[in-house]
Amino acid sequence: MTVTPASSTPTGATNQPDAMKQLSGNFSTFLTLLTTQLKNQDPTSPMDSNQFTQQLVMYSQVEQQITSNDNLKTLIAQGTSNAATLAAGYLGKKVSVTTGNASLSGGAANWTYNLSGNAATTQLSVTNASGKTVFTTTGQTTSGNSSFAWDGKDNNGNQLPDGTYKLTVTAADAAGNDIKASVASAGTVGQIDMTVSPPKLVVGGMEVDLSDIAAVAN
DSSP: OEEEOOOSSOTTOOOHHHHHHHHHHHHHHHHHHHHHHHHTSOTTSOOOHHHHHHHHHHHHHHHHHHHHHHHHHHHHHHHHHHHHHHHHTTTTOEEEEOSSEEEEOSSOEEEEEEESSOOSEEEEEEEOTTSOEEEEEEOOOSSEEEEEEEOSBOTTSOBOOSEEEEEEEEEEOTTSOEEOEEEEEEEEEEEEEOSSSSOEEEETTEEEOGGGEEEEEO
């Protein structure tokens, strides 16, 4: 069981200290110019103070924005850390995945599917990561849960490589009306991929979002 570490520097992160340093330098230059202008202004025609006020307000707004960005970055980092902690709790646990995906490993992939009612016809289709249908067969027609074990061979008998495959179940009654079907697979979480945000669980050879987990067992 392993955890793949994330990069210490988030992609696209703004260098907040440099931004604040640049703002401070610009503000100092502004004050120097302002002081020089005030010292050399014509007493009979003083400069308009409204312009100075507007510039001071602008600097204040920019400073507040930089601070807000920094606080937002801190919140994002805390959220990522919490997600990583939550994901790590799944290591070694058996989980149920509801996306229809399953990991083909060593020539074996397993799914369960549920029909909301009795069907006249049920077709099972397995697609690869590219969305290409690689295997089709008929399935159970009775309502409730059924299982499907696939040996990883296509309809021509060729053994397909290990990887992530998706099962789609299409069922209809005698009148041709669709029967609702749901598909799930199960596997043990062996790794946590923290190079992405939010972290993903690695079940067999496939990556799974935390939101796609329907059940957890020891």
